[in-house]
Amino acid sequence: MDARGIIARLRDRxxxxxxxxxxxxxxxxxxxxxxxxxGAFAMAVCLNGLGEAGRVALTRAMRDSGMTLSWxxxxxxxxxxxxxxxxxxxxxxxAPALAACxxxxxxxxxxxxxxTGGTLDKLEAIPGYTTQVSVExxxxxxxDIGCAIVGASAEIAPADRRLYAIRxxxxxxxxxxxxxxxxxxxxxxxxxxxLVLDVKVGSGAFLAxxxxxxxxxxxxxxxxxxxxxxxxxxITDMDEPLIAAAGNALEVIEVMETLTGxxxxxxxxxxxxxxxxxxxxxxxxxxxxxxxxxxxxxxxESGQAAEIFGEMVSALGGPIDFVERWxxxxxxxxxxxxxxxxVEGVVTRIDTRxxxxxxxxxxxxxxxxxxxxxxxxxxxxIAAVGEEVSPDLPVARVHAASQDDAEAAARAxxxxxxxxxxxxxxxxxxxxxx
Numbered sequence: 001m002d003a004r005g006i007i008a009r010l011r012d013r014x015x016x017x018x019x020x021x022x023x024x025x026x027x028x029x030x031x032x033x034x035x036x037x038x039g040a041f042a043m044a045v046c047l048n049g050l051g052e053a054g055r056v057a058l059t060r061a062m063r064d065s066g067m068t069l070s071w072x073x074x075x076x077x078x079x080x081x082x083x084x085x086x087x088x089x090x091x092x093x094x095a096p097a098l099a100a101c102x103x104x105x106x107x108x109x110x111x112x113x114x115x116t117g118g119t120l121d122k123l124e125a126i127p128g129y130t131t132q133v134s135v136e137x138x139x140x141x142x143x144d145i146g147c148a149i150v151g152a153s154a155e156i157a158p159a160d161r162r163l164y165a166i167r168x169x170x171x172x173x174x175x176x177x178x179x180x181x182x183x184x185x186x187x188x189x190x191x192x193x194x195l196v197l198d199v200k201v202g203s204g205a206f207l208a209x210x211x212x213x214x215x216x217x218x219x220x221x222x223x224x225x226x227x228x229x230x231x232x233x234x235i236t237d238m239d240e241p242l243i244a245a246a247g248n249a250l251e252v253i254e255v256m257e258t259l260t261g262x263x264x265x266x267x268x269x270x271x272x273x274x275x276x277x278x279x280x281x282x283x284x285x286x287x288x289x290x291x292x293x294x295x296x297x298x299x300x301e302s303g304q305a306a307e308i309f310g311e312m313v314s315a316l317g318g319p320i321d322f323v324e325r326w327x328x329x330x331x332x333x334x335x336x337x338x339x340x341x342x343v344e345g346v347v348t349r350i351d352t353r354x355x356x357x358x359x360x361x362x363x364x365x366x367x368x369x370x371x372x373x374x375x376x377x378x379x380x381x382i383a384a385v386g387e388e389v390s391p392d393l394p395v396a397r398v399h400a401a402s403q404d405d406a407e408a409a410a411r412a413x414x415x416x417x418x419x420x421x422x423x424x425x426x427x428x429x430x431x432x433x434x
Contacts, residue, residue: 003027003037010044018057025061028159038163042172050177056223058177062185063227065159067135069191071104073143076283077191078103080275081183082198083216084116084206086356087241087382089251090198091119091149093259093272093300094279096308099146100299101276101292102285106142107149108156108186110164112365112373114173114206115356117251120151121365125249125375127329129318145311157185169368174206180219187229194230194282196275197221201430202239204352210235214431221434230282232434236271237426240350240385243268247364247378249330250399256326259306270428273297278432331376333399337406341389345419350385354416358409362400377401379413386423 001023006016016024024041027033033041050058071077080094095105109131111118120131131151133141141148152161160182167173167182187195197220200206201213217233224231243254243265257263277286277293286292299305310323319329359365363374382396383389395417400406 003033003041007037007040007044010041010048013048015051015054018061021054021057022061022064025058025065025159028162029065035166038166039170039172042163042167042170042175042178045177046172046175055177055180055219056226058181059184059188059223060227062157062159062181063188066157066189067155068189069106069135069139069156071139071191073104075102075104076193076285078105078194078279078283079107079187079190079192080196080198080279081187083179083183083200084113085200085238085242086116086204086352087243087246087251088117088200089122089243089255090268090272090275092122092252092255092309093268093305094276095147095149096312097272097276097296097299097305098279099308100304101280101295103146103280103283104142105147106138106190107147108152108190109149110151113164113168115204115353115360115365116206117246117248117356117359117365119149121373121375122248122251123149125252125330126313126318126322129313129316131316133316141312141315145315146308147312148316149312150316152186156189160185168366176207176212176216176219179206179216180223183220184224184227188224188227192229194279195224196279196282197231197233198271198275199233199235200238201235202237202352203350204238204241204356210430214433217433225434232278232282232432234275234278234429235431235433237428237430238352239426240352241355241382242271244382244384245378245380246355246359246382247362247380247399248373248375249332250378250380252326252330256323259300259309260303260323261301267428269300272300274429333376333401335400335403335406337398337400337410338394339396339398339410339413340391341393341395341419342391342414343419344390345388345421346423347383347385347387347389347395347417348420348423349418351416355379355382355413358412358416361412362398362405362409374401383417389419
């Protein structure tokens with residue numbers, strides 16, 4: 001077998017065999033497949049697809065390109081994954097909340113991809129927090145604390161680690177086959193008993209249309225359940241940022257406000273509770289999703305989730321007093337500028353992808369693999385759809401490294417927001433799959 005032949009089959013719309021995909025995944029992991037070949041493979045899959053059997057084969061091949069974990073714990077091993085959005089920081093609340101309810105959560109997460117933020121980038125805004133740990137340390141952390149949010153180690157799904165970075169810089173993110181294989185190869189390698197998926201739909205999602213989002217949700221659920229992992233997916237709204245902030249440290253601020261009860265963000269709370277309820281029901285820790293949602297809410301309200309989050313941060317190198325002193329511990333941008341609305345009215349529409357691109361342009365994301373992320377930059381106090389704005393009521397605040405950056409971001413942000421007289425109402429959760 002050789003990479004050129006496999007790429008040529010994909011180019012000619014002839015799906016490779018399971019054996020060929022297994023060889024290619026091993027080549028990604030070993031380095032035998034070059035970056036150019038990996039990019040060509042991703043583009044061919046993005047354009048021509050793999051089909052259901054090929055998608056399952058690629059997922060298994062990428063899972064088996066490295067180590068798979070096994071657990072011996074007194075509770076179920078659960079996890080959650082989001083397909084990516086703007087202002088989506090649910091994982092930081094949900095992992096400790098699930099742990100507070102008796103679950104064990106080895107949450108292997110990713111970095112920003114395209115216009116979307118990455119869980120690891122958010123956590124690395126916390127001084128000292130390290131996201132790269134060995135498999136052995138991950139297992140100890142999960143057993144001792146109940147959860148750990150880290151990156152995939154070199155031993156877990158190394159083929160995905162390589163392909164994930166290449167997709168980000170080659171315009172090949174929006175592929176159901178590649179998204180499914182990427183998400184599930186890591187999750188299945190982590191030895192999960194149950195998984196809940198947050199599939200985004202709307203202007204800030206990778207797949208903006210409902211038909212595409214449902215197709216992805218069903219592909220994820222059927223592939224995961226076919227591999228023996230109980231799975232359910234929620235299709236949720238990404239026609240506006242989930243919270244009023246976009247940018248790594250700024251999102252951590254809203255997480256900490258919600259965890260500590262300082263200022264609860266309703267959409268963030270509601271989605272965390274809904275996803276957690278599904279996960280607890282799948283894992284046998286709740287009678288059903290409604291019962292599970294109540295348990296997650298109590299874990300947040302009682303402060304148990306905040307306590308576990310603090311333990312996790314400290315164990316992974318962050319400040320031991322982070323939960324008590326987080327306002328003093330997070331980096332701040334040198335330039336903060338209000339963005340006044342050009343006219344009076346209500347926000348009727350947000351191009352959420354464009355909002356994410358504003359953050360990337362400020363330095364809060366990556367345009368190429370080697371870019372360094374500035375954790376302090378981004379947007380805060382972003383007006384929600386339906387919120388009143390005017391020249392005296394800004395649509396957002398820009399946090400930037402320079403005045404020029406701030407002014408460019410303000411212009412781009414205003415181009416992404418429409419103001420009128422009446423805004424449509426949309427549910428936060430559109431559909432449940434599985």
